[in-house]
Amino acid sequence: MDELAWSGATNPVLPGFHPDPSVCRVDEDGDAWFYLVTSTFEYLPGLPVHRSRDLVSWELVGHVVTDQIDFAGIGDSGGLYAPTIRHDGDRFLVVCELVGGPEGARGNFIVTAPEAAGPWSAPVWWPEATGGDLSLLIDGDRIWAHGARQTKRQDWNGQGEVWVREVDPRTLALIGPESVVFTSAVHGGIWTEGPHLYRRGEFVHLVAAEGGTGRDHAVVTGRASRPTDVFTVNANNPVLTHRHLGPGAAVVNVGHADLVEAPDGTWWAVVLASRLVDGVDLLGRETFLVRADWVDDHLVLAPGTGTLVPEPGGPAASTDGSQPADRAQEEPWVAVRRLPGEVVTPDEDGVALRLAAGAGPASPTPAFVGRRLLAPCSTITLELSAPVGDVTEVGLVVRQSSTQWLTAALRPPVSEHDGGLLVVTRCVDGVPQDVATLAGPGAGIVRIGIRGRSAEVSWEGETGARVVAQVDVGHLSTTVSHGFVGVVVGPYAVGSGEVGVRSLRQAPLLHPGVA
Structure with missing residues (x-):
């Protein structure tokens, strides 16, 4: 699909520099709202929170990071990386990594807020949580943190793994032992990133990214019976990528997915990707929407196409695909x-x-x-x-x-x-x-x-x-x-x-x- 097909299209649903999207659904007084957060790196205010009823039209409601964190010493493309947003029934929770910064105020942290617009709490730092791209699984009354890092035993350069550890809901401290539950979906797969766990029926499903954030970026999946079990990888991995389309594709770098179920029972994913014009991606990585499905309890992304499309639809009566003339x-x-x-x-x-x-x-x-x-x-x-x-x-x-x-x-x-x-x-x-x-x-x-x-x-x-x-x-x-x-x-x-x-x-x- 050529470059012009994406001009004025619904996808990306958040155009411009909005990478590493994470989404959750909150049911409020009979209404369902979706909330989404993205990375901001060295820019402030940090981690914009958008909300939507249909996953297509988004409005900004606030920012997670304003003055709670010292940005002294943050380099170019340092700062706030790969946040995850979740809701435990009473409050919003966001986990994120700060790359750079002064001693004692860097690495992984968690913040909370009663409302998505804030105010958001001071960070609780997790110095013992190695790696990055943290996420949370709210599983009943228990919370499980998980993240990605390089393996200690590198069977190949860039081999990654996913770890899981429980979170105390009251203090937000990490508790209990750490479990390594996943090690690269495919042999030779590199740079495991953006892991998210979801409880669905009898299985806990893992969605992660591999291949790096460039042209080989891809989404991979696995499943297990419990969050701390070793995950069995999906034989169909990767379940979404554009790397097979070649360097001339209009949309590249597809990966870093987060799933959400809509009230009508359909499943959707937000992913990052980049649009190319004349071979350059000036906008960086943007937020795209893609349909998700389940076949034999395994995730299928972009069913019927296998790629992102300019008009992804939506779980409800969506917009007509038009965009405001002056979105700036x-x-x-x-x-x-x-x-x-x-x-x-x-x-x-x-x-x-x-x-x-x-x-x-x-x-x-x-x-x-x-x-x-x-x-x-x-x-x-x-x-x-x-x-x-x-x-x-x-x-x-x-x-x-x-x-x-x-x-x-x-x-x-x-x-x-x-x-x-x-x-x-x-x-x-x-x-x-x-x-x-x-x-x-x-x-x-x-x-x-x-x-x-x-x-x-x-x-x-x-x-x-x-x-x-x-x-x-x-x-x-x-x-x-x-x-x-x-x-x-x-x-x-x-x-x-x-x-x-x-x-x-x-x-x-x-x-x-x-x-």
Whole structure:
């Protein structure tokens, strides 16, 4: 299926950088709600919680991590990895791994909240829980934690295993012995990740991922009678992957599934995957929906197709497949290693922002707030005025990491007869290079149009509109950068003091070949 088939489709159900999805269902006063959480790595607020009635249309209700965790020392694509959300009948529980961070506040932890919107508790750390990608099985009045790690005895490089251990429901401490219940679904399988256990009838089922988070990513399954038994692997593994479609597939990296049963008795899975345009995955890993079924008490994903499809349907009267024209306005602001409120203050109209100037995009804590890029072919616009005073640069950044980014920024005039500059800068592997300039731009609108790996930077001011640069942005691809995040776009300011910006907007191009 080609790239255009996925433009404007229902799948992904959470577009943009929303990897490692985990989902649970909560029945509230006769209504069923689905709740979903995804990884955020170095961005804050962390671990967005979305809810839905049909698994297709999602609304943001809050974030799990705000100010409970110190993000000092978190590197690019470090931070919050692979959360799992569950509900025990009284409260929500989320387990997650913090990669990096200060001593004593890193590794695996659990938090709880009475409502999905929060407030969420301070973390209870599990230093004895090795590995990562933790999950929880609520089995009656008992809770079983489980996670993935590399085996001590590596029969082959990257061989993984899944461990299980009980959790005290009151203290949330790990108790009792640890059991290793699973060791790679197939011989030679590597990087066991994202394990989840489910009680269904007489069996406890295991769903996990293998093959790494790239092109060989896959979903594997097994089953046992008890959570602590050794799981028998499914002979049909892997039960879902796109690796057999080749490198030219429009959707790749399929894996990391979490299951949920709908009130109508149907089963569904959320998985991560990446859309490719021109061979690059600027958006990173997104959340897709896929139908699940059971045959002879073994899981079948994507029955009848074996792959993800643009229109997966849903367990209830779903949406008509249409998407809002401007989904950027549904996205919250995020910032790097700190909360957006430390950087930006919205004006009363909610459109203009007062941005506190500081360090540039290469800094560990840039003066930047952004929103996820939501479509691989998009136009992003921002209204700017030339900086004054101690602000030396203000502009729009398309950010993959502190070493991979693209900016279009205004710099102040050096004299009263100088109108300043619009400068386009491309940073590859930590080396920034100015690729184009426009003299005397004044105030206006900077526009970056992205079509796969190509970006066109233009400026619209008092004298009209003109193209400033054509730039290759393949370096912002998650695959190329070797990171885990997708592209985030937004305003930044360098220097000290404050500067105003207006109307960050992004509009998807449903037909990428048409301007």
